[in-house]
Amino acid sequence: MNRRASCDPVSAAVLVVERVRLLLDAAAGENVAGDLASVTKRLNGPEGEPRRHLAKLFKLAPEEIDVLDAAIAVAVEPALGPRIADLQGMPGRLLPTTVALRRLFGHGPQPVPRTGSSLLTWYLAALHYRNPGEPPMIEVDPAVVEWYFAQPSIAGIDGLSVTRARDFQPLPEWDMATSTTQIGAALGKGTPVRVCIAGLPGSGRADLAAALARALNRRPLSIDLVGGQSPTIASVVRIQRLAMMSNSLTPIWRTDPGNWPPQAMLAPLQFVLLECDAEPRRIEGLVDLVLPMPVLAPASRDTLAKRLLPVAVTKSLSPLGAPRIADLVDAAALGISEAGAFHTMLRQRTRERIQGVGRIVDTHFDWDDLILPEPVKQLLRAIEREARSRNDLLSAPEARRLFEGSAALTALFSGSPGTGKSMAGQILAGALKLDLLVIDTSAISSKFIGDTAKNMTRAFAVAREANCAIMFDEADSWFSRRVENDSVNARHANADTGHLLQLIEAHRHLVMLSTNRRGAIDQAFVRRLRFIIDFPLPQAAERLMLWTRMLAALGLNKNIVAGLAGQLAEPHALSAAQIKSASLTAGFLARERKDKKITLELLRAGIARELAKEGKIGEIVMAPMAGRRVHERS
Template structure:
């Protein structure tokens, strides 16, 4: 970048200083005094009393070219403002001006221009109210952070003027971000096609100064703001609202953000916001795009904003973005769009997930496979939900389920609803009205140990998601309103997580509403009514598990997508369960009679697994393969845990093993 315009102005200023030096010497009674500037003699005071300081003739072409012209236009600077800025800027561009100003200030220690000297050099009388106002605290030069007036304890005319280093560097062609902004801001350079960009760009071009984007799950509010600003001709300064507001030097940081935007001619994209102080950033030349997940609060700004929705990308757009991010690194036959079709991710999350998938693939053969893609997508889950629910990374699949065909069909339907909901609800417009969400909900009902939790884990595994289990018995609080708060925290955190939410012991709170006989009944019904509304607006995947389906309110069951009843296994299923639970790696004795175990003992899958594990420990302790006596003894222990009697007719020829154990 050519700096000739700047140094040409500096040369003109130098000539004016030469004139000021000549004038100073002409009226100096002791021009050769070696201690000039360190004391004031009587002759000097007399000369000051007799003389009168006149300003120089004002400059005519007051706004130079280069970076100063657009900066002056954005900051609302007059020609006088620009000249004052140049006077203050001179020592930062040419060190000789330090000596010049020290001489003209009659003080060799004061090596910057004072307010009075700057006014005179710009052709403005020191007593001019209009001229002095250009250096006030509310002047454009000061409010925009382009000029600092220091030493408030001094009289106004002797206060020093300084141009911040960031302004000097910008005028010299340095485009690096101000160092103090590194922790909370960055330049938005990546453009992604997101819904609504053209409309927002038209608004920015039309001088709409404040925009609020309400971000929906999977929406790209930040990318929408950056893209619209770029389309309207503005660079984007992206600000992390939480870090901005948390900084101890908040006021200084805000001034630096506003100055950086003015220097670059940029707009600001701020978010996600909760309770922002927007008036501090406001400036007519700075488009401000604010985004958050909640509704706009009129208290945030006296200026009404343009309010828009940051809607999620379509499934096709997400797939294209995945492919562009992983182009050339995908294993043959891997379609990242199909593998993550049910993940609700925004453009920024997809970019980070693709990078995470690529890094994970480097630990293998370098090619990105479906497992890498899904692991990268899961890595974008917020950690907040893990403080409220237990996270389970699924390790089982459909082959591990031993259930009747009808139950497996319903589970597959639930997984299909989650996998194809974008196509059905968005592309085919099958979403119902009434403000209902895009969530997929199912009810798993059955006795303990029939496979409800494992089935939820299998569904999560088939979708490539994590499972988060919430025990509602720990959520219920005896104090009024606390249960709703606990549940709201869970739903809020779950909305930002791609996972399957399992509500265990659901009947603890999804129970039937009753006739109001006392205050307890009334508040219990309020909790149930709240949950009815919240479940309808939930956008995630949720499974309710209960041992007592009859206790659930009918209003809940009507709103569920799939209801799966888990029966106790019959003989054939119990035989398969015994074989599956014993596994392929554990050594088996020759006397094992799995048919007898399946026919004699009516146990659910969870109890069979528990008995198999107990038998394995007994065999390991004895140092031999697992024997029939180990399994029969384990069943007896399981009976005792369940409070059941060990009847002769059930244990038959193996009753002696129970007695011996």
């Protein structure tokens, strides 16, 4: 050591380079025994602690440490590569092989590292094969070199973006004391612990995980998948290795990586962010703790908003429901200072979040727009009244205990297409100051077993967070009579229906179901509904009101409206939607005329188009004769 290095403290990497250089000198016939003993002594002292820690942690045999020393020496000091190549008699092979290891360290004929060696399973080193019959070259993982220099890095892991988790002040709803106690108890059992935080994206799951890690005196790492692709098992193992080597680093997987190693290769503690009802792959011997992401109370949301955003934004939060924590943090990072810009950002994000679930419908209709028989309107009004008084009625503990399970506010709207079912849903949601989420039943259905239930849970989670009433169009596709056969598909279909019923009963707002085929709905389900409302086709008096309303909206004067509506209402038994569409057609046709007047002829053309949609091509409904509708074929 007196020839090449001082006695000042150095890193383990420098000592390893010196050790291999001296061994190469010895192989060349030089007498370096004293220097080699000095280096060995220092490696066994405090300077060699990273090397000994690695050996103990991954249970490396002495010959495996020799392998790492040779590979690290070449990585740190490339000038040693040609000397290694000369030693093993392989020009151009600058990385060590088993030949060099035998000549440097006196290893036996058995290859090192062997298959199953900790060096390979932990990806501390890799083997590179060139030509058949040649021993493989051994290359060290760069992260090990950094460790020997006492400068561990979190960069350079394929397929993963690894960053320090941001520091976020815990919110009252997070109940840090209870969660940390639970995690601490699990860690005390001596087996790896995986904490799964289940909730909606952007709801603060990563911030909660980081806060819990810090409360446990650990340093959280945020891990994202690059390009949305699942990482290789090698990348996942490297994260586990990094956490184990540093002792306090704690991975927070923002997406379940999928490729989990065995229990023996897992870090003591890590977090995984999951969507509602998702579950990671089970691993034998691993303790899983599932923590549902707490819902942010309005007061906490407002406090956080005031902390992050200007008053101009916080005084008018979005009408689309409560913003998520990520929305507030991102708005602050983007420097948004106006309420309009913030609402625009939230609307865009809301559209993205409900993709594959349904659509949020504007509730711009009111009760005056709904033309239905009075008994039907009274039932709809009863739904509104019950929604307003439900919390008061169930506030008493005994009432809540007895009725809460059967008091879910549910309604089935049954009737022919175009009779006002969708409009009624919009009016009820608007009257209750709720947005309306119309769920796309085809989008949340999946041919893969289990995925349909997950999609349902996500749909209701979105509705709960966005403060929405829910409407299922074509509900008979979900709530038809249960399949009686004992096939696997039938059992899962029935299980999906049961799961949906549980979600409906747990939803705190109105859930409406619309169907054109009431008879197809399972009677066992019908009995559990609070309201069942039949929407009939409009009678002549109601059709007169509909025609009057539509024609007036198109700008016709009162006298003309009365005359045209009177001629159309009695003979044409159309639905409300057909009357609306026929009026619109007449309005567009009138724009093609010089006088731009809407005439009886144009309105009949609009009616003919509606009838054609039903396959009645060429039929025009004329005046009634002897109480019957007469069709004259053109």
